[in-house]
Amino acid sequence: MNIKQAQEIIVSVIPSVQTEILRPENVGNPLTIIRILTAYIEKMIAQACEDELGKALHLMEYMHEKGEWRLQNAVENIFVFSLDSILNACPESRRGQVTGKIPIGIYTAYVNQIYRSGS
Template sequence: MNIKQAQEIIVSVIPLAQTEISQPENAGNPITTIRILTSYIEKMIEQGREDELGKALHLMEYMHEKGERRLQNAVENIFVFSLDSILTACPESLRGTVTGKIPIGIYTAYINQLYRSGY
């Protein structure tokens, strides 16, 4: 999957992201694209939109598994890196639910990143 295909899929799953993703400066930029998706995932957690959250997290994993290398790197360097702060900011009552929705591939990348950093 290339960045254009990823952006189209994101817009199909999160129609509200269309405005940001369709900005000319964001065309072909995997880092900005993943930042936008990460921001929407944080909003979904804050607003308790669990069904949409599950879809967005699975989309993130799909891009991590099937995306071109630049997209995979963006997922690891933007989303996976920020996952710790996202979970810490998550209300404790929702933390278990949110953690349970994280797909195994993303969670594995998160754990690997923790081990590499020496936690």
């Protein structure tokens, strides 16, 4: 999947981000698109919108698995890198619940990133 297809999928699954995703300065920029989706995920965690959070997390994993290399790198360098701070900002009472929603592919990339940085 290329960045244009990813943008279309994001807008179809999460219509509330359409305006920001389709701004001329954001179109075709995988880093910006992943930043927008990451901010949306943080917002869904803060608002305890479990269904929307699940959709967004699975969408992130889909882009990580099926996206072209620029999209995959953006997911790892933006979302996976910020996952630690996202989880730490999450209320402790919900942290386990949120962690349980993270798809295995994204969680594996997160764990690999932690081990790489510790070497």
